[in-house]
Amino acid sequence: MPRTKPKPRPPPPASRDGTARQWAPGRLPEEFPLHALVDEEGRLAQGAAVPVPDAELVALYRWMVLERQLDERMITLQRQGRIGFYVGSIGEEATVFGSAAAMAPQDWIFPSYREHGAAFLRGLPLEAFMCGLLGNAGDPGRGRQMPCHESWAPGRFVSISSPVATQLPQAVGVAWAARIRGDDVVPLVYFGDGSTSAHDFHTGLNFAAVQRLGVVFACRNNGWAISVPRERQTASETIAQKAIAYGMRGERVDGNDLLAVLDATRRARARAAAGEGPTLLEFVTYRLEGHSTSDDPRAYRPAEVVEPWKKKDPILRLRRLLQRRGLLDEAAAAALLEEVRVEIQAALRQAEAKPAKPPVESLFEDVYAVPMRQQVEQLAELREAMAADPRVANPRHVDGA
Amino acid sequence: MPRTKPKPRPPPPASRDGTARQWAPGRLPEEFPLHALVDEEGRLAQGAAVPVPDAELVALYRWMVLERQLDERMITLQRQGRIGFYVGSIGEEATVFGSAAAMAPQDWIFPSYREHGAAFLRGLPLEAFMCGLLGNAGDPGRGRQMPCHESWAPGRFVSISSPVATQLPQAVGVAWAARIRGDDVVPLVYFGDGSTSAHDFHTGLNFAAVQRLGVVFACRNNGWAISVPRERQTASETIAQKAIAYGMRGERVDGNDLLAVLDATRRARARAAAGEGPTLLEFVTYRLEGHSTSDDPRAYRPAEVVEPWKKKDPILRLRRLLQRRGLLDEAAAAALLEEVRVEIQAALRQAEAKPAKPPVESLFEDVYAVPMRQQVEQLAELREAMAADPRVANPRHVDGA
């Protein structure tokens, strides 16, 4: 059942003094400082507490290391032609793991396309993910989408689509449905800074705020949308202040600080669950690598601008914190690294052992719950064509020679 | 040539004190008071000056009276079945005439659908407008669109389309083109409070702000989008504060105060022309009547809520100001009223004397600059059908009996 309707807040009073007041950029008071808990040296801010038990903190560190290793390995694989495409989160790991770890297990996650780390947290096996990269018979998505467009319903990790920001109103719909059903479920939805320009950003935030729906809007502000820097995406000083347009809460968070991300997301989740409505979180981070394997950032971004951000590496920072707190020494760190490498290698081997293609009928399934006449007839047509000429299924015979 | 690129403003500094700061609705300082120059009794605010010469002020009063009379007459005409549809601006006249009068003659106007008053200011003859209402052979729009979807290129008054807010990015494009051409041209674009929810509101404001283009965004916040009140359209306390999301200026203006509207629009226009970028103006007003002649507001809005707004009538307020300043006495007001009635009646008589339908070939013209094969063949097909059976062009012979 819906919570009580929010009372419309009264607008500010009229001034009849004949002078015009208008909001001008730059006059925004410092309402959006960057929330951080750990500095680059791994020192916890005075008075701050670590928001998770030690074991979980180490586990999150391990995930971040695994993700980094995975990204690097897959990028290499793509260069070798073993997978077709890859999009990773190098430098942005804390935004993904910190936020996903802050949610409750029943919560839904709407990814953009860099957040497969959140799917791992929700139980997506590494091997299944890699089958998706290969688009082979082991892919839970049945080889239908590009690499890094995974779905994982058992973990309430929603299917990825390429058109950016479409997932925002969809996440709002889940919050709405959960409220109608009376369930304690809060959606977390990811998107990039570039995606704030898309129209679904606007409709998503507006619908959520009007209905006071509990949604965590998580913007990974990594400074770039392919070749377009954030300043050419929006003239607002921060992404967080866009919350004001919707009468919603907004917060700017150091996205390379796992603890700050976790903390801010947890508070946003708590408010959502308490019926206090949505929050726009801006995770300030940086895309250290190219947009994807299809991209070469040297064409539009001098290497120097990246340098300062390398020092802010979220994994390094967390490692320093762990070291300071005696939770991880050099040896353990090295062992952990080796362990995740082995894990990745094993998953890859298993994934590559699967048949390279899903069966041909899989193309015609899931268009509708039950294939209609066209799908049935066209499958037969395709089968017949394949039987008549093996080149139908084989690019080399046609395109190459 | 484009003005110098705006320097990206620095974001607020980081706080590493371990405490989270976040913007929360309600904490907005009183940045958006209602700008007003004349009170309901017609008294000018202390220290304020009337921003136009007396003669222009009286002329604007006349326009507002004419518009009100026109609306009332056309609504009656629609009830009598003499026109098919009408949408007026009763109670909102000051938002239209105040803003349009503040622009330079070379500026472009992008209407939503209640602003034919601005077209009159730009020279659209009343008779041509009425031909549009009748959709007859005298309509400059050639009877192709519903009533109140006029175009008037000689006055740089752009063609109206029904889908709301589409005109916002288009107006931005005009500002962009003018900058490229080096012209001193500022577009003024109108839209309603409901239209701020549409996706083109977002893209329009964002593109303008990023490029620092001189556009005057004029929101007629009349409290309603058909049956949906403003509070269910957005949770923000004001429309003006949405400017913050785009790093743009915003101002809240008493939309029933012609002078305040004129003053605010003029300042926004001046800034636009000076290369200082776009402004979002919120004109706070009220839709005293139904959404259009298709609507009956009694189904969703108790009559009482309208009462207080009737007292704020913008025409009454301006009349009181004129009286106070000795620019209009009772007799002159009565004469003026009679004059506009006669003018309307004369235009109507002339319009109704025009042939009821544009020629049949007009349907196939202007789809392309030169009709293509389909249009030519289909016109022939239609002509042949009409020759064979007169019922083709006549509804009664088919639908009625």
Place this chain on the structure above:
Amino acid sequence: MPVMNIIQAVNDALRLEMRRDPSVVVLGEDVGAFGGVFRATAGLQQEFGAARVIDTPLAEGGIVGTAIGMALYGLRAVPEIQFADFIFPAFDQIVNEVAKYRHRSGGQYPCPITIRTPYGGGIKGGHYHSQSPEALFIHTPGLKVVCPATPRDAKGLLAAAIRDPDPVLFLEPKRVYRAAKGEVPEGELVLPLGQAAVTRVGTQVTLIAWGAMWHEADRAAAEAAAEGIDVEVLDLRSLQPLDLDAIVASVRKTGRAVVVHEAPRTCGFGGELSALIQEHCFLSLEAPVVRVTGFDTPFPYTLENEYLPRAPRILKALRETVNF
């Protein structure tokens, strides 16, 4: 049996489905307290509350986008788009999202929503309150497209659409919203999607139509009968899935076909039907399949009678086809 018009039948179906299944939710612009600009949702908010009959902000992409989330979660969302002409701001959510959700997720995320929208001309709506965009959605695999012509079909097909496991675009012929009256069974009525109705049996020519134009087709067939032309009339009712068997059976019998639709001719659904008929009935065809359609222009205001493919133009086509 009570006599209803199409608005009442739609309202009845929505009410019954909402009573039957608490997961059915209606959302859109002005659908709540006001009951919709055409009154199709009148009384629903009063009966089911504002949580299940929701006035949304003015953004079709948001309406469909949030309906998707509801559907993923397990609700049966029934968004209303106020006029089919305003569906385009939601086009990306419909064509790239709704239609592909099940497929792209490997079957993990079905997305069964039913988008209701009044379509078509004949109400003096001009460019933006008259369009018939069915072809755009029929061309999109993953969507079903339904378009009833009568109150009974409106009720039974809407119930079926809401219960269907796939997303459905439900096009309501607003030109005959009130004019088309007929007997409608009380209580539950669910008609299968994908079955055409042979509304008039004939031998000389098959006349295919749907929605508002079916009424014109019916009229034209009656006039043709008076001239001694024996027309078989098919009301398709569902455009995707299509009852190809019914079409093929009829055209194999008559050897001639005329297809009617309001949308512009080029790349309209009539082209697809013409192609299908030719593919399946090539050896039976005694005349080319003829299309009587809206013209390749935007929909006009004053000349809308000239634009619409009404009975006189259909009759002319029938005559020419049988005399080919």
Place this chain on the structure above:
Amino acid sequence: MPVMNIIQAVNDALRLEMRRDPSVVVLGEDVGAFGGVFRATAGLQQEFGAARVIDTPLAEGGIVGTAIGMALYGLRAVPEIQFADFIFPAFDQIVNEVAKYRHRSGGQYPCPITIRTPYGGGIKGGHYHSQSPEALFIHTPGLKVVCPATPRDAKGLLAAAIRDPDPVLFLEPKRVYRAAKGEVPEGELVLPLGQAAVTRVGTQVTLIAWGAMWHEADRAAAEAAAEGIDVEVLDLRSLQPLDLDAIVASVRKTGRAVVVHEAPRTCGFGGELSALIQEHCFLSLEAPVVRVTGFDTPFPYTLENEYLPRAPRILKALRETVNF
């Protein structure tokens, strides 16, 4: 004559038009300093400055919407949509605004913009980097739709599109962006819109294709020739306006036709062509018009070779058609 690929030809046309006419403006995502994700606008910002070659925010509706304003003002805006799959957020601006501006204003406001976008499959792009939405736009009166297959045509038709008084959707076959190479005249080249090219003269069957699939058709025709089937191949080049005369002349001669396109079959442009051929060549047709197309599914990733109507499937259709 220099040899170019399609990217280079597009780039060349843009450069020459920008040099020739200061009112030509290019805008889109990543088109500026970076030169576009496919490099089609490479070097343009360097030559013409950031005022005329503009990186926009990530919003297709804003790109087309602002391009409209530029066009109304008198510029010749050439927006790029990064992939045709991402054109749908701009659908309302294209279908309700661009297409209807001239008509709805009684001819007062023409809106001549040229929207460039790479379309089609075969680059392992899956659901969202492979679609062929031409039918949706051909169905929209007011738009022209052009789709070149070769570098020469890409250059000459793009120049014509930019100069055309009407809005043009310019679909670029990204599958052969680099693979299709050919001689392209230096300097100004303007080819008329609405003329198909007969790229192979034959007598037994007419094979109709455009864009990337023309290359497959060409291949299939060559293979068919080796089997003794004499195929006439038409590259449509412009889909709206359509060179119906060329199609009719060819089919009246051959009596048979095969149409190829990547988009899903149902309600694709193939249906329209099939209907037109039947309407104009009924008495000449010796076999039904056959459609070799993408299937009625979303575009797949791994099985894209199976999905695409490549030469082997076309060849099969040619054989069956001549043996009907």
